[in-house]
Amino acid sequence: MQIYIDGKYYDKENAKISVFDHGALYGDGVFEGIRVYGGKIFKTVEHIDRLWDSAKAIRLEIPMSKEELTKVMEETVALNEVNDGYIRLIVTRGVGDLGLDPDKCKTPSIIIIAAGIALYPPELYDKGLEIVTVSSPRIHPASLSPRIKSLNYLNNILAKIEGKQAGCIEALMLNHKGELAECTGDNIFLVRKGRLMTPPPNAGILEGITRNCVMDLAREMGAEVLEIPLTKYDAYVADECFLTGSAAEVIAVVKIDGRVIGDGKPGPMTRELKARFVKLTQS
Numbered sequence: 001m002q003i004y005i006d007g008k009y010y011d012k013e014n015a016k017i018s019v020f021d022h023g024a025l026y027g028d029g030v031f032e033g034i035r036v037y038g039g040k041i042f043k044t045v046e047h048i049d050r051l052w053d054s055a056k057a058i059r060l061e062i063p064m065s066k067e068e069l070t071k072v073m074e075e076t077v078a079l080n081e082v083n084d085g086y087i088r089l090i091v092t093r094g095v096g097d098l099g100l101d102p103d104k105c106k107t108p109s110i111i112i113i114a115a116g117i118a119l120y121p122p123e124l125y126d127k128g129l130e131i132v133t134v135s136s137p138r139i140h141p142a143s144l145s146p147r148i149k150s151l152n153y154l155n156n157i158l159a160k161i162e163g164k165q166a167g168c169i170e171a172l173m174l175n176h177k178g179e180l181a182e183c184t185g186d187n188i189f190l191v192r193k194g195r196l197m198t199p200p201p202n203a204g205i206l207e208g209i210t211r212n213c214v215m216d217l218a219r220e221m222g223a224e225v226l227e228i229p230l231t232k233y234d235a236y237v238a239d240e241c242f243l244t245g246s247a248a249e250v251i252a253v254v255k256i257d258g259r260v261i262g263d264g265k266p267g268p269m270t271r272e273l274k275a276r277f278v279k280l281t282q283s
């Protein structure tokens with residue numbers, strides 16, 4: 001595996017960054033998780049744009065143009081002969097001192113890892129997931145907007161720990177108002193009476209690229225799509241529930257907090273959207 005760091009490629013063992021990089025010291029940086037299908041990078045423009053927005057929000061200037069970074073990403077994918085896989089694109093604040101001051105970090109670092117992908121176990125894609133709501137709320141958007149895909153995922157990791165403790169592979173996080181936000185690494189959708197519903201970006205979520213893609217597919221199917229505040233009650237009485245994410249793609253949820261969703265199997269809209277999403281990734 002050849003990993004790109006600041007203009008050079010290193011093998012896995014030698015791909016290292018400084019312990020004084022504020023990405024390591026403070027989680028000061030931003031990233032993207034991107035899929036490769038059939039050797040092609042999926043939704044490149046959307047990921048690059050989101051990376052730039054995340055960087056702008058934390059006042060981090062990426063030392064490359066969007067076009068240059070896209071080219072390097074393509075080069076990394078080709079060099080590693082990744083056909084179906086995953087790219088981790090990271091921009092850290094760079095090397096500074098032990099203080100917080102980002103202005104001490106002169107040059108941000110760019111890291112690109114192109115690798116295989118570890119999905120949820122395949123049987124879960126057929127059967128669906130069981131999830132639980134956890135007590136750690138999603139970070140308040142006024143503190144640190146979850147729309148920034150930052151290198152600090154502790155909020156999500158704490159939720160993941162709680163979910164695992166309850167025997168679930170994914171955990172559902174509520175926002176500061178007690179409304180549904182998102183799972184630790186995926187967005188959430190509910191289906192009720194043929195309508196597709198998902199929390200709006202201002203509920204304090206990452207505006208997922210897979211989420212936006214699935215909403216477009218649902219509209220193409222003629223379904224009504226609503227971005228509205230949702231509660232645990234809405235989840236419990238939903239006909240269907242599924243999660244979306246670059247890594248997870250589209251995966252059904254069949255149990256939430258011990259309540260069976262619909263008939264306990266992936267529902268028709270979930271299956272149709274999943275099929276259309278797979279088709280899109282293969283086109």
Ligand code: PMP
Nearest residue numbers: 185186187206208209210245246
């Ligand atoms: N929410 C969170 C917290 C995430 O980390 C991710 C990405 N793994 C998503 C949602 C899904 O976003 P995307 O579809 O852009 O991968």
